[in-house]
Amino acid sequence: MQVPVRLNVATGDFEDHFEALLAAKREVSADVDAVVRDIIDQVRRSGDEALVALTNRFDGLALTPETLRVGTDEIEAAYRATARPTLEALELAYRRITSHHERQRPSDDRYTDAIGVELGSRWTAVESVGLYVPGGAASYPSSVLMNAVPAKVAGVERIAMVVPAQKGELNPLVLAAARIAGVDEIYRVGGAQAIAALAYGTATIRPVAKIVGPGNAYVAAAKRRVFGTVGIDMIAGPSEVLVIADGGNDPDWIAADLLAQAEHDAAAQSILITDDAAFADAVEQAVERQLTRLSRRATAEASWRDFGAVIVVGDLAQSAALADRIAAEHLELAVEDPEALFAGIRNAGAVFLGRHTPEVIGDYVGGSNHVLPTARSARFSSGLSVLDFVKRTSILKLGPEQLRALGPAAIELARVEGLDAHGRSVAIRLNL
Amino acid sequence: MQVPVRLNVATGDFEDHFEALLAAKREVSADVDAVVRDIIDQVRRSGDEALVALTNRFDGLALTPETLRVGTDEIEAAYRATARPTLEALELAYRRITSHHERQRPSDDRYTDAIGVELGSRWTAVESVGLYVPGGAASYPSSVLMNAVPAKVAGVERIAMVVPAQKGELNPLVLAAARIAGVDEIYRVGGAQAIAALAYGTATIRPVAKIVGPGNAYVAAAKRRVFGTVGIDMIAGPSEVLVIADGGNDPDWIAADLLAQAEHDAAAQSILITDDAAFADAVEQAVERQLTRLSRRATAEASWRDFGAVIVVGDLAQSAALADRIAAEHLELAVEDPEALFAGIRNAGAVFLGRHTPEVIGDYVGGSNHVLPTARSARFSSGLSVLDFVKRTSILKLGPEQLRALGPAAIELARVEGLDAHGRSVAIRLNL
Structure with a gap:
């Protein structure tokens, strides 16, 4: 494999290379807009009939409107079939995510000013939410929890989940996670047709007010298109991590963190900033060693080769300004005094402080949300939270x-x- | 003129008519996407050169990069030329908007859970914001305050305003409002070219992280297109008001409120719900009388004729469910017990309680924000606030x-x- 790009702030061309790194486009957005428009029009016009026909065609199924919805018995069976340690891990995650998100509920405000005008803000839950879950390998139970729990905590009364059952198969862990999170309805549909059904409603699927959850290019294009009719969450891009690490770390630990991000997607990005060039070398060697043992080696290797970067700074204090420009989805501060460094950084979706907080803890059981702003959008947006499932009415009297x-x-x-x-x-x- | 549509919940076809009212498309979105894409590409590629050329062509000017920015002397002159009562009204509005929005600053949260995990949320301001202000008749000083003040209160360090100077003219009150609100930079550019300059930067205009403010179809399309590179606010549609009024109101007051909304735009919408059919008649007659005296009669008349609606309910309690489905931008509750009615309503951008709170107070000097969700989007979104200018980093340790x-x-x-x-x-x- 090739080593990733190595930058050093001390070299004269650093700024050019860093700008190129920031500007690199990691995702080729397929032009699926015409196809998506047609699919949405069909579902809008013909409801269940179109939804069933499209689903049967794309997913190789033979559904009827009666079998679109996943039955309670099927969900219960999936839950009961889940191995005890897996169930315990999901339930631990559920409890921790719930506790953390309960602190995010905004407070109403009502007050009278000096001249007797009454003002205020009242928060109420979005009535109903659609949750998109991808099929196949990216059908993650952890993402079901991360999307459904904030909605439940916000007080959303109805969560309708859609998940494609390609060739009839549903990930039983996704069903188990949905049951744990209290998802109200599950439909075995996906793609733009599922988004259209959630936005406009069919005889079987009542429309929702907002749609969240990740999906492929068709799903993303469909969400953009129905935006306005319903609310949508952010459009997630490939995942990324910025690790700022001093020479006091075990290079193998840091290499493992860089690879955890890289294994997600060939377009994922892992960046290391360090003040220790020898440590940078050691991490790169550790990455190469560890890569050989990974089941998702090809993906991780492509990500590290094409988008990985190692930046050597003269002093860790220089890393704060670079971190703000990178505005990473995940920021690990594996340094002696992570709090001090964090105080000087402004743009990051989530921060993981110290040597014993690998980002992966946040993916699963930390309690904070793993749906975070990608592609430098942490400069202006935040991770998923209870605030995404409530809205405010301002009051004047x-x-x-x-x-x-x-x-x-x-x-x-x-x-x-x-x-x-x-x-x-x-x-x-x-x-x- | 024609009377607007009259609906009565007691009639058998009410549900059909009400659905049609909700589904009515009030805005024809011009297909300007190809033009906008080209303009953005030009500015992205050629910076100031393209920005100046496009501005000179579209706005009939002879600018150079040196004269793009509105000078401090010009802003000061506009401020000094503003009549005392206007200045006092703007400053009163500024103070009241500031006080109200200061209550919206979110609090950081940091805590340690039972097993010693540290979690938290830290809020920081978006670094820089672009504020779009339309030219011509829709160049409102009040909107400058409503967009700039929440950003300032949030702690945004740089607000760059753009406003087209068609044929060289800038509304001096817009400059005065910008000075009062503490806008840092003003450029006499508009349209998609201004949005492109704010998103990608030119030699003269540094890029911003987020763009807010209303604009025409070109501006809206450009904002959608640069979304992701920068943050954007909601895309505002035509304004609307829902007035729920009992027979205890002066029909002339309620008619005036309906017309205040209608005069904005021929696509604006004013809806009255009342439990008193005779009162409904009286309001309609008052609207007709008042219309003849309005300077913007043609606009108001078209809006009332094409999109106005009067709904008679048997009991005001029935109005809550209808209000939730309408999810109005502005909701006036001109009834005996507005608090009780409000408690049963969930979807509204802003509520105006009681007979002495015309919505217009909220447009200018109430203190709450007048940038509110339109076109039923109050089901899933909120008015502009300090939260739109901050972002949250989640913390795990x-x-x-x-x-x-x-x-x-x-x-x-x-x-x-x-x-x-x-x-x-x-x-x-x-x-x-």
């Missing part, structure tokens, strides 16, 4: 006295904005 | 003991998900 106090200023602003009827709506109440 | 406690569950989940390297990254630290 005036009496006659408050209207007399504020009305003239509103009338003046309406006047200069040329909005007569705005002014009149206040003036008429003040006999002006 | 384990020591060796916590890793021993949680590690085996993470390894088990990695195993069942087929992610070897994930498992290894934990196991290697536990000598497993």
Whole structure:
């Protein structure tokens, strides 16, 4: 294999190389928009009939509207068939994710200001949510928990999950995780047709108000297209980790963390920043050694070769500014004083502090959410949370006295904005 | 003029008519995507050169890169030329919006759980924000305050405003409002070219991390297109109000409120729900009377005729479920006990309680934000707030003991998900 790109802040061309690293496009977005539009139109027009026909064609099934929904017995059977240690791990994850997300519930605010105007914000749950779960190898039970739990904690009353059953197969662990998380309905459909059904509804699947969960290019394009009719979460790109590590680490530990990210996807990205060039060498050698033992070697190797990077800085203090520009989905601070370094960094989806917090803990059982902003979007967005499943109504309440106090200023602003009827709506109440 | 559609819940075909009202498409989205893509490509490729050329062509100007930015002297002159009552109204609005939004700053959270794992959420401001302000008649100083103040309160360090100067003219009140709100930079550019400059940067305009503010179809398409490279706010549709009013109101007051919304745009929508058919008649007559006096009569008349609706219910309690389905941007509760009615309603961007709180107060000086979810999106989204200008980093910190406690569950989940390297990254630290 080839070693990944090595950058050193001390070299004159560092800025050019770093800019190129930031600008590298890791994902080729297939142009599936025309196909997706057609699929959505069909489901919108013909409901279950189109949904069933498309599902049977794409997934090699022979469903009817009656068999779209996964029965309670099938879900129970999957749960009961799950090995005890797996179930215990899922339940531990569920409990920890729930506890953490319960702290994210926003508080209502209601107050009266100095002149007697009542103001406030009231939060309410989104009524219903659709949860997309990919089929095949990317059908992860942990992602079911990560998407469903914040919705449940927010108070969403109905969670409808869709998951394609390619050739009839559903991952029983996904069903078990859905049962643990309290998902209300599960349908064996996927792709753009499933997104269309959730957005517009069919006779079998009632429409939802918001759709979350990862998917392939068709699913992503369908989500973009139905956005507005329903809410959507972020469109996730390939996963990434930035590890900032000093020479005090075991190179094998850091190599393992870089590879955990790389094994996700050939387009995943693992970046190491260190102030110790010899340590960087040792990590690269450890990566090469460990790679040979991985079941997903080809994927991890391609990711590390094509998108991996090792950046050597003169001083770890220099790494903060680079981290902010990278704005990584996952940021590991495997350094002597991680809190001090973290205080100087602003852009990261999630941070993992110290040598004993591998990012993988956050993927499963830490309690925080593993749905995080990718592709530098941590500069302006956040990981999935309870806030994604609630919305705020702002409150205003005036009496006659408050209207007399504020009305003239509103009338003046309406006047200069040329909005007569705005002014009149206040003036008429003040006999002006 | 034609009266608007009248619905009565007591009639057998109510549900069909109500569904049709909800489904009515008020906006024809022009297909400007190809043009916008080309404009963005030009600015991305040629920076200031393209930005200046496009601006000069579209806005009839003769700018150079040196004159793109509005000078401090020009801003000061606009501020000084603003009439005292206008300035006082803007400053009152500014103070009230600031006070209200200061209550929206989210709190960091950091805690240690029962087994010693440290978790948390840390909020930081988005570094830089672009604020789009339309030119011409829709160039509202109030919107400058509503977009800029939450960003300032959030701690955004740099706000770059763009506003097209068609034929060289800038609304001096927009400059004055920008000065009051503390906008850092103003550029006389608009359209898709301005959005491209903010997203990708040029020699004159440094790129921002997020773009907010309303605009025409070109601006909206450009925002959708640069989304991902930068964050964007919601794409605003035509404005709307739902007024729920009992027979105890002055019909003229309610008519004025319906018209204040209708004058915005021929695609705006004003809906009245009442339990009093005679009152409904009186409001409709008042609308007709008041219409004749409005400077924006044609717009208001078209909106009321094409999209206005009056719904008569048997009992006001029935209005809550209808309000939730309408999910209005603005909801006025002009009833005897507005708090009781509000308690039963879930979906609304902003609520205005009681007979003395016309929605217009919220447009200008109430203190809450007037950028609110339109087109039924209050089912899943919220008005603009400080939360739109901050982002959250989730925090996880384990020591060796916590890793021993949680590690085996993470390894088990990695195993069942087929992610070897994930498992290894934990196991290697536990000598497993």
